[in-house]
Amino acid sequence: MRRATTAFCLPLALSAVSFAQTSAAAAPRLPEQDAKLAREIFQQLIEINTTDSVGNVTTAANAMQKRLLDAGFPAADAVVLGPNARKGNLVARYRGRPGSKLKPVLIIAHLDVVEASRSDWTTDPFQFVEKDGYFYGRGTQDIKEADASLIESFIRMRREGFVPDRDIILALTADEEGGKSNGVEWLIANHRDLVDAEFVLNPDAGGPEQEKGRAVNIGVEASEKLYADYVVSAANPGGHSSLPRPDNAIYHVADALGRLEKTTFPLETNEVTRAYFAASAKLQTGQLAEDLKAVSGPTPDAAAAARLSKDITYNSLLHTTCVATMMNAGHAPNALPNAASANVNCRIEPGHSQEEIRLELVKIFADPTLKVQYMNDAREIFDHGSDRKSMAPPPLLPAVFEPLKVVVNQMWPGIPVIPRMETGASDSIYTMAAGIPSYGFSGMGVDRDDDRAHGRDERIRVVDYFTGVEFQYLYLKALTSR
Incomplete structure (x- = not known):
């Protein structure tokens, strides 16, 4: 496989057209301006090495902070902070309606990725490559695709002048995949006021379960191993x-x-x-x-x-x-x-x-x-492990699930929303331990037989990425528009 292809260099309008023409979803066509921005952000994140060994999460956090500041977010609402120079966490706040009595919603998504050796991959894992209908690169499934969609949604909603009914807090964090400086744990311990919320959404779990490109259900993480x-x-x-x-x-x-x-x-x-x-x-x-x-x-x-x-x-x-x-x-x-x-x-x-x-x-x-x-x-x-066990499942809050079902029916008519146990592990362990109900799902579909997270030649289908971008935008608006 080549490092770059002709398709990689084509105008972004092609990706938007492909989304409209080939997606199994019934969502509205992703506007060309937003498809272009979503692709640019995704590429930027993939090409910043955020591994624990030689990468730098702060570089990625600063890059996303700059995009928010350039879009008009106040400096006080897009801050990067962490325990050391390499493990900075971006905390951004999208201000809701003045006087709202609703507590914020917190979205957590990690910026760090698993180690990847160039010799193991067909492509350079830290170069964003589009080929044969897929985006390749470390983090395309876990979970820089979600990071990019969240930043794009924040920018898109602000450009449109959207005012949510509560504050939306976004925390893009370090060391979920390993390391000494887990960002969610550190923020809760040191800056609880910045991330305190009624509930947490975590795109590092759940989402469309697909078979041959067709979504058959939407899984929602309600428990994890x-x-x-x-x-x-x-x-x-x-x-x-x-x-x-x-x-x-x-x-x-x-x-x-x-x-x-x-x-x-x-x-x-x-x-x-x-x-x-x-x-x-x-x-x-x-x-x-x-x-x-x-x-x-x-x-x-x-x-x-x-x-x-x-x-x-x-x-x-x-x-x-x-x-x-x-x-x-x-x-x-x-x-x-x-x-x-x-x-x-x-x-x-x-x-x-x-x-x-x-x-x-x-x-x-x-x-x-x-x-x-x-x-x-x-x-x-x-010599001994801890006595800690998995947290009990949170209640299925209507504030989370009612808008989710509306958007799922809009994009994937007729498929069910199913609670599930995450067989891996996510940063929800920290928010649940802090007493904040936490739920895992996104709109980024991956076929059951093409799960390459943590593996070689990690990839996501182009159409699935743009579907997920549109889902994130529609869900955040539905969630905060009651």
């Missing part, structure tokens, strides 16, 4: 490779990971996943519909769950999952390793703590010579 990293390690005296020892540290760790690979955690459902399976069953046919219905009751059918678990998405909804993601061992090709370690990443079903799963891993590995330790987001290692 708990994230945890564990380090499994072995150590021995090492020595010369011509005198192999039976207690090779690499073999010890590899054997343990082999046992993990063959282990399935217990089948579990909760009120959110049961509702999701019940609603999804109505959208399917044949054995799949029967199996989805069979796991939607208080006692899920084990045989149906086993069939569903062959699909990685359903498997992650039905089980805690733990998988090896990194290994480190050895110091020379002609020497026995005196140490070996691996990172095991777990996504834990609600109701279980990080320490509980650490102890489960100890049982699975069944090797007393191994250490199994918990590692936090700052990569600090502890």
Whole structure:
């Protein structure tokens, strides 16, 4: 794949025309001026490296701040602040009707992205490439597409003179994907007054679930799994490779990971996943519909769950999952390793703590010579995990869901809005812990079989991006126009 294509250099009007002609949505055509702006912002964000290792989130925050200031937002309503020079967070406030008694709505979206190696990608992950109907680049699915649509919506609404019925606060933040300076956590701890709200919207979850480009439902994150990293390690005296020892540290760790690979955690459902399976069953046919219905009751059918678990998405909804993601061992090709370690990443079903799963891993590995330790987001290692568990689902507030259903029916007539459990993890853990009900959804659709977030050649379909841009604008206006 080439770094740039002819389509990449065409006028932006082409993207707007493509949106109008090919989108499965029934939304009004995205105006050319707004399509152009949305594409420019998206490209600018993709081409700012915001990885934890060598990137700079503050650079992206400053760039978005400048766009808001250039659009006429007062300096006091678009500020960048953070714990250090690289981890700045943009907090922008769109002022509502004077005298309104309604508390603000807070929207959180992270600016940082997962690491990406150029050698792994067909394209440069930090160059915005449009090819064959897709935008490529690190963050196109997670979640710079949402960042760009939110900034575009703020600018578009201000240009039109729109006055919402409450303040809308936007926080574009650092270190959701890892690092020592999570922006949402830091803002709540240090500047609660800037981000305090009645409820939170988080586009880092939910949204259109698509099959071959067609949206079949709109998922809304109402719960999420708990994230945890564990380090499994072995150590021995090492020595010369011509005198192999039976207690090779690499073999010890590899054997343990082999046992993990063959282990399935217990089948579990909760009120959110049961509702999701019940609603999804109505959208399917044949054995799949029967199996989805069979796991939607208080006692899920084990045989149906086993069939569903062959699909990685359903498997992650039905089980805690733990998988090896990194290994480190050895110091020379002609020497026995005196140490070996691996990172095991777990996504834990609600109701279980990080320490509980650490102890489960100890049982699975069944090797007393191994250490199994918990590692936090700052990569600090502890002998015990925390006792924190996933938060209980928030109430389904009419203020959030009534306008959502209106806009969904306008853009995707007839498809249902379904509460769901996020199988990853998001910054909603911090806002929920702060007592602010939080909901995850956006208008950016991705096919179930093309989820490339955190992976190589991350991409989003051009039509899906512009559909999501229009959804964001329409929903913010519907949300604050009662």
